[in-house]
Amino acid sequence: MKAIVYTEYGSPDVLQIKEVAKPAPQDNEVLIRVHATPVSFGDLLARNFKNITPRQFNMPFFFWLPARFAFGVNKPKKYILGSEFAGEVEAVGAAVTRFKQGDQVFGYRGQSMGAYAEYVCMPENGVLAIKPANLTYEEAAAVPYGALTALSLLRKVNLQSGQKVLINGASGGIGSAAVQLGKYFGAEVTGVCSTPRVGYVKALGADKVIDYTQEDFTQNKETYDLIFDILGKSSFARGKSSLKPNGRYLFASFKMKQLLQMLFTSIRGGQKVICALSAETAENLNLIKELSEAGKFKSVIDKCYPLEQMAEAHRYVETGQKQGNVVITV
Ligand SMILES: NC(=O)c1ccc[n+]([C@@H]2O[C@H](COP(=O)([O-])OP(=O)(O)OC[C@H]3O[C@@H](n4cnc5c(N)ncnc54)[C@H](OP(=O)(O)O)[C@@H]3O)[C@@H](O)[C@H]2O)c1
Numbered sequence: 001m002k003a004i005v006y007t008e009y010g011s012p013d014v015l016q017i018k019e020v021a022k023p024a025p026q027d028n029e030v031l032i033r034v035h036a037t038p039v040s041f042g043d044l045l046a047r048n049f050k051n052i053t054p055r056q057f058n059m060p061f062f063f064w065l066p067a068r069f070a071f072g073v074n075k076p077k078k079y080i081l082g083s084e085f086a087g088e089v090e091a092v093g094a095a096v097t098r099f100k101q102g103d104q105v106f107g108y109r110g111q112s113m114g115a116y117a118e119y120v121c122m123p124e125n126g127v128l129a130i131k132p133a134n135l136t137y138e139e140a141a142a143v144p145y146g147a148l149t150a151l152s153l154l155r156k157v158n159l160q161s162g163q164k165v166l167i168n169g170a171s172g173g174i175g176s177a178a179v180q181l182g183k184y185f186g187a188e189v190t191g192v193c194s195t196p197r198v199g200y201v202k203a204l205g206a207d208k209v210i211d212y213t214q215e216d217f218t219q220n221k222e223t224y225d226l227i228f229d230i231l232g233k234s235s236f237a238r239g240k241s242s243l244k245p246n247g248r249y250l251f252a253s254f255k256m257k258q259l260l261q262m263l264f265t266s267i268r269g270g271q272k273v274i275c276a277l278s279a280e281t282a283e284n285l286n287l288i289k290e291l292s293e294a295g296k297f298k299s300v301i302d303k304c305y306p307l308e309q310m311a312e313a314h315r316y317v318e319t320g321q322k323q324g325n326v327v328i329t330v
Helices: 041-047 061-071 137-141 144-156 173-184 195-203 236-242 256-266 282-293 307-318
Strands: 002-005 016-019 029-038 084-092 104-108 119-123 127-130 164-168 188-193 208-211 224-229 243-251 272-275 301-306 325-329
Touching: 002 307, 016 307, 029 104, 029 137, 041 307, 084 119, 084 137, 104 137, 104 144, 104 282, 127 282, 137 301, 137 325, 144 173, 144 282, 164 173, 173 188, 173 195, 188 195, 195 208, 224 236, 236 243, 256 272, 301 307, 307 325
Parallel strands: 164 188, 164 224, 188 208, 224 243, 243 272, 301 325
Antiparallel strands: 002 016, 029 084, 029 119, 029 325, 084 104, 104 127
């Protein structure tokens, strides 16, 4: 089969199209013919991991170190990137009961990666679900990472209907899903992003959008039940005046400082800092499927590229101009 392989870390040029062995499903696995796979934050990070210093990594050093070993210290250990996909089940292992040949599916492989290829195998109990009927393969492929991360993290803070939430980083993979899920949970949602993406975040359903190049949300006297910071660009010290007395400051990206703030705020009453890791599940993916089919969750495509132009696609994402998802049609 054809796959995009990288054998050294570096610029998008390290991504080369190659012939590799087609995987064969184990008894508990399904073989999927991949139709689409997006370029996500994790793909860019893993492609160049050797050159990402602990400081540039948006997580504590003790997360960076095992990630460095997992991805490979000097050369990548996993040759094929791609953590999300949508495609069609081509064959199933002898023990598989939940899926059958011909099912249109979408799923998430996390750090196992491997979706930049014509075929992948997934355990039937993995993060795999029937594709939303109303989405194209390209639209469906772009859903799992952002939606599953945002849903898992929002569930950890038990967002309630009527609460006010601010999402800092609302135009990215996780943030754009968090805006839509915030509305699904019945919250009043304010998204924070840069000027070119104000319209995009508004179109996702945000009640208000703050352009951080024009306005500092910590200075406008608004207060929120939840501030959800995706990239960890804001600080609790500055932002706590924008939190209600029992408000929570949720960080998807954090360092030791925020972990210590979490410890400190957990032992006193009032505002809390929460640093959380997402847990992606098939149950959550099925909920996202239902929300998509009910028109409550959108997948916005910025550009599609053929598999052969993977490097171009990475280059485009690196410009920071995308509004929505960049997807590879396989
Ligand atoms: N906790 C977990 O379990 C977990 C899981 C997965 C990923 N993560 C973390 O999530 C992060 C990646 O998120 P993502 O995939 O959503 O990234 P992404 O798609 O690259 O989006 C990040 C967004 O942040 C915005 N941004 C940049 N500077 C900003 C600023 N100063 N203020 C507000 N927004 C700013 C950018 O858009 P604008 O230019 O429009 O602002 C961009 O769209 C990584 O740090 C990763 O470590 C955490």
